[in-house]
Amino acid sequence: MPISYSIDRENRCIHETWTGLITAKDLGDHQRRVLTDPVVMVIRRTIVDLRGCRILFSGEQLAELMESVALPLLNGKSWRSAIVVGDPAQKEITQQYHVLAESYSRDSVFDTPEAAMAWMQTQSP
Numbered sequence: 001m002p003i004s005y006s007i008d009r010e011n012r013c014i015h016e017t018w019t020g021l022i023t024a025k026d027l028g029d030h031q032r033r034v035l036t037d038p039v040v041m042v043i044r045r046t047i048v049d050l051r052g053c054r055i056l057f058s059g060e061q062l063a064e065l066m067e068s069v070a071l072p073l074l075n076g077k078s079w080r081s082a083i084v085v086g087d088p089a090q091k092e093i094t095q096q097y098h099v100l101a102e103s104y105s106r107d108s109v110f111d112t113p114e115a116a117m118a119w120m121q122t123q124s125p
Contacts, residue, residue: 012043024062045079057093080123084112094109
């Protein structure tokens with residue numbers, strides 16, 4: 001799987017790792033999997049590491065997935081995301097996500113997983 005996740009019960013957050021080439025289909029499959037996991041839906045705090053991937057989907061495809069998959073599965077619930085980026089393309093798509101997810105998610109962008117975790121620990125569970 002190009003997008004994997006694990007549950008960090010001690011820190012009460014989800015760790016996502018994106019690797020390789022990530023298509024809109026990959027993201028949609030991941031959203032369906034993670035947003036139907038009952039443990040994830042209780043925690044709803046994610047550290048997303050994009051540094052090992054190349055994103056192949058557009059902002060329009062991201063918006064379509066948010067509207068058709070993520071929002072219905074979230075069903076009005078809030079979210080927190082700490083996103084770790086390694087290059088300008090990752091930062092750009094992250095900024096697009098921020099605008100699209102503004103209604104339900106509070107998120108921030110970081111250069112290291114350590115900085116992302118430090119921020120996450122200041123966020124309410």
